Amino acid sequence: MNKFLFYVFFFASYFSVFSQVSSKYTISFENAVHHEANIEAVFTNLRTDEVEFRMSRTSPGRYALHEFMKNVYAVNVTDSKGNALKTNRPDPYSWSVKGHDGTIKVSYILFANRGGGTYAQIDETHAHLNIPATFIYMPSKAKDGIEVTFNVREDLNWKVATQLKPVSGNTYYAYDLQYFMDSPTEISNFSNRAFNVDGQTINFVLHHNGTEAELDTYFEKVKKIVLQEKAVFGELPKFDYDNYTFLACYIPNASGDGMEHRNSTILTSTRSLAEGGMERNIGTVSHEFFHAWNVERIRPKSLEPFKFDEANMSGELWFAEGFTSYFTSLILCRAGIISREQYIEGITGSFNYVWNSPGRQFFNPIEMSYQAPFVDAARSVDPVNRSNTFISYYSYGNMLGLALDLSLREKGLNLDDYMKLVWITYGEQEKPYTIENLNNILNDYAGVDFGNTFFTNYIYKSDMPAMERLLNNVGVSLTQEKNMVDFGASVKNGLITQNTTMGGSAYNAGLENGDKIIKFNDVTINESTDFNYLINTFKPNDEIKVVYKRFGEVKETIVKLLASKNYTLALFETNSLNLSDKQKAQREDWLQAK
Template sequence: MNRIFPFLLLVSFYLPISAQTATNYNISFENAVHHEAKIEATFTQLTKDTIIFEMSRASPGRYALHEFAKNVYGVSVTNSKGDTLKFMRPDPYSWKVTGHDGTIHVTYTLFANRGGGTYSQFDETHAHMNMPATFMYAPDLADQGIQVTFNPREDLNWKVATQLKHQNGNTYYAPNLQYFMDSPTEISDYSKRSFKVHGQTVNFVLHHNGTDAELDAYFEMVKKVVLQEEAVYGTLAPYDYGAYTFLACYIPNASGDGMEHRNSTICTSTRSLAADGANRNIGTVSHEFFHSWNVERIRPKTLEPFDFQHANMSGALWFAEGFTQYYTNLILTRAGIMTPKDYVTGLSRTFNYVWNSPARQFFTPIGMSQQAPFVDAATSVDPVNRVNTFISYYSYGNMLGLALDLSLREEGLNLDDFMKKMWNNFGKTEIPYTIQDIQNTLTSYAGKDFADHFFGNYIYKSDMPNMKTLLNTVGVSLTQDPEKVDFGASVEGGFITENTIMGGAAYQAGLENGDQIIKVDTTPVLQTTNFGGLIQTYHPGDKVKVIFNRFGKTKETTVTLQASKDYALDLFEASNTPVSAKQKAMRDAWLESKHLP
């Protein structure tokens, strides 16, 4: 967030809001059935003869570009007297006006039909708004107040939910552009539950087709998550207006997503709360709420202030996103929503993805983080080689968080207390941090040798710690099956469906994405063939003849099968391995419920 915000917020308590408001919006949804909204924007107090107003190309919480202007049409511009003003388009996302009288009134239609955390969606179930995807803005007025009036569909029993400051009726206020753009809004016939936590209110707004009983049960899970995350930091973040609001849409027309904001979060899913839907949706709640500390207030300097017209790159996402991902399921375990066994075995997939990826030869965790503008819901049409060159900073950071937590616990310390130090140093103060600041904080907490070793080997380089030893301290096994075979490629219906893995068996044999495997030795490979099962009938080191089709020509190669590198994580108890009292105590300290003093 823009660091002028606390000052503007303080001022807003003493001056009339209208005195500070230079941008006023009015939005209505009469044609929501066709996914349209009508938007009126009035920009006042304009002192320059030439004014630019524009649509965002980026959205807080996302790092890639999203060309929101593509869904804008029917633009008209007038002055304060209603006289039509001509405008020109200097680029695809801006409008340029001259000859105004200090006020510009803009009207336009917006088409929106993706109900997630990045875009907006208008239909007859809701008006779901991400502000950068919805509202034009004047950069010259970015530091001044903004007022928006929503016109809910009364015939659909709609009402407004947002972190924006309520002014009156359906009119809301933001102190500046940064805050406004960071304030998603849900307008629907939603249900709401709330509870107080140390003088602040946590609201859960849910737009769904389920029952009140399902919501009540789910809200009990939400409360447990909130309290366990509060225990990590020792306090809730101080929400600007004393409230934090989950904006959840669990509806068939949503797109699965989660997006953190300063005092609220978007949580969307096509899954209802019925059957196992609650347990499958709660992970997003856990992840996004943790962001109210880590990323929203413990904030990388590289994302400050957020740039709405360019991609936002940061080398710290392994910490901002990855450590948050580490806590996602850890919190669910501490809250009693996930069992310790399910948590530990569930780490296996992420562990293998990170530990066995050839991508670590190309980028460190910092370099992986800097790839976000290319992978964070970014779009391109040309093929890429990310299966070999990229590890998600969510997953990489998740495993680094696990490694750091267990390493600290060997020293009688823990990651929770380290996160508290980051909160006290950079979150409470809202001083954006650098990667060096993270290292310095770890130095002050665990000592220079510890911090230098961790950052020198695992952050500035791509080495991996001895996880077998670390996991052993909490009674968790890390094993491999020496008889399991790895082909080194994903095969479905006989076709290799993605780039083969560098150094793997298929790669070494010259097989590639798109090849159609016709036969393995004497066994035909059909569309219905279980290729993975077929390969497992062999042994590591076996040489198999593979007949395949490439570009309409039949070819032959020999594949030397390799031993699988996959690991499995499990509790010692699963293999009847004795757990010492020390290991059990260490595990309990790691996974059991935490309580504030």
């Protein structure tokens, strides 16, 4: 086995296949203890007198603005001989420069202290680099090659893991700006494992404080996921340089996240493998690797090319993220990492969230996807009403994936083969798709009536299919506890802590976020009151006198308690229901390993 599998990527062909390099970076970490990196960028082959360089505002896989410029300072700009150049600042993210000699050198300091999929983190445990959050770039050189040299901390036994192509030592290459920005890099004293699938190498890099034995156990789960996801599409993608690399950081100073990239993924968690991560981190592995097909190569036209200077909006995220979320847990079940009971139990929360959300009256799945620039790790300070108006495209698409899969299976078809057809038609050829394209492929696969009905009712509109029948086909029951009540608000120590649910008991009574409930009929509410227990002592249609305080004023209202809309999903066997041979066969085809 090679010492480091990332280091052997066709060195002999270097000069024949590399495009002209016009951007070179060097990054050093002498002041890592204070989360700083020193960076120098050299831009050459400049053919116009005035040029611009800038910091990205977005990051591949994210859709909101993140304004990475806020962590850049001590910027110094010279020509090739070290002569200072005057710069102008046309906006907060860029510099314009004149009077250069065909080369511009820029040095700056980067502050970085968030170890997730979007930002960068530098300390004495690692340099965890998301490229857009780290390096300035020159838009006019976006098509040229890029080289970057990582001056690692040898005193900390650091080494480099990245999908970038090695050149020599710790210098790496990207063939253009899009690839460079899409290439996260982990620099630390990590461990690694690898296995070969059809002539390609799957690397698992892990920076953690655990044992090699724990990594061995975890890696066996990773391998099962890779093979089950390959079975969905029939083949692995053709990875650049025949390598794919999981970049995992399970350390206390990380931030929980997962982010897909073309030939790699970031996996971060504060949970160590020994303290719950063995079970709770593995879902992100399943989700992000599925993206190697769905979103990286089965690519929405709306995200191609990815824009670094503005928010990226796509109406296809219910498919790109949502269908990936559907397969995330399904693959864990097929791989035997979770039981079938755990899988069905896990569906229940998403099912209730999507089916019972008032948000479906405002937006269909496409329009929910359009909200990504406002919800995808975006920050704002003004209150919003998203609990009533928004359904995550992850969850919405997850449940649409379930609905489509079970609807197809009722016809003797399945979602695996539909995804495979999308892969062959668009992903394998790396031809970006539209929603209309997805509709047409479903028409080709399952018939025009079926395909158009599904897209018309559930994608272009917000209807939901008859899930009780579809679940029954695979021996899963769908029931509601209609004798239970739902207050329609989150209450802690008497305080309503979130916007009340539109159309719910509390909402209809005029109660709202921030109200302090004092009495519930004759019961005084205090810190020791178990409000959920209290609510469940009543029945649907009971009317309750509620005394509450709002803005310092005591008020009264009557709350008519509505029946709970919550569903429970369970395997037939859990409810002592008989499973027919047909239902058993359908379920096996759905959940068994491929």
